[in-house]
Amino acid sequence: MMLAPIEITFDGVQQSDAIEGYIRNEIENLRDVDARVTSSTIVVTKPGAKHFSGDPYRLRVRLTVEGGPDINVNHDPGAGKRHDAMQIAVRDAFRIVRRRLENTSKFEALLFGT
Numbered sequence: 001m002m003l004a005p006i007e008i009t010f011d012g013v014q015q016s017d018a019i020e021g022y023i024r025n026e027i028e029n030l031r032d033v034d035a036r037v038t039s040s041t042i043v044v045t046k047p048g049a050k051h052f053s054g055d056p057y058r059l060r061v062r063l064t065v066e067g068g069p070d071i072n073v074n075h076d077p078g079a080g081k082r083h084d085a086m087q088i089a090v091r092d093a094f095r096i097v098r099r100r101l102e103n104t105s106k107f108e109a110l111l112f113g114t
Contacts, residue, residue: 004037004038004039004040004063004064005039005040006023006024006027006040006042007039007040007041007042008020008023008024008042008043008044009041009042009043009044010043010044010045011043011044011045012045012046013044013045013046013057016086018086019044019057019086019090022086022087022090022091023042023044023090026090026091026093026094026097027040027094029094029098030094030097030098030101033098033101033102035065035068035101035104036065036066036067037063037064037065037066037101038064038065038066039062039063039064040061040062040063040064041061041062041063042059042060042061042062043059043060044057044058044059044086045057045058045059045060046058047076057086057089058074058075058076059073059074059075059076059089059090059093060072060073060074060075061073061074061075061093061094061097063097063101065101065104068104069104071097071100071101071104073093073096073097073100074093075089075090075092075093075096
């Protein structure tokens with residue numbers, strides 16, 4: 001994956017260098033995926049539902065992929081579920097991002113023979 005500009009926004013939660021570091025590390029770990037990402041937008045917000053335990057974070061990831069569909073991932077545990085620590089939420093969200101990027105790359109290779 002070529003590294004594109006990364007935009008990280010904290011909406012309604014305090015900005016954290018540690019959380020931003022987790023996010024940047026996960027994006028860096030995507031370098032081995034064969035996809036042309038032209039932009040990365042990550043938004044850290046409070047979850048929509050009332051939380052019951054853990055850290056109240058919701059993570060939205062949007063990657064724009066050249067020649068393919070955008071990758072959109074939301075990590076929100078939902079009502080009544082435990083909210084993971086932010087590092088775990090970031091990890092889980094980027095696992096989904098990786099799978100979707102890999103699937104996009106495989107589809108393009110089959111379609112275009114690249």
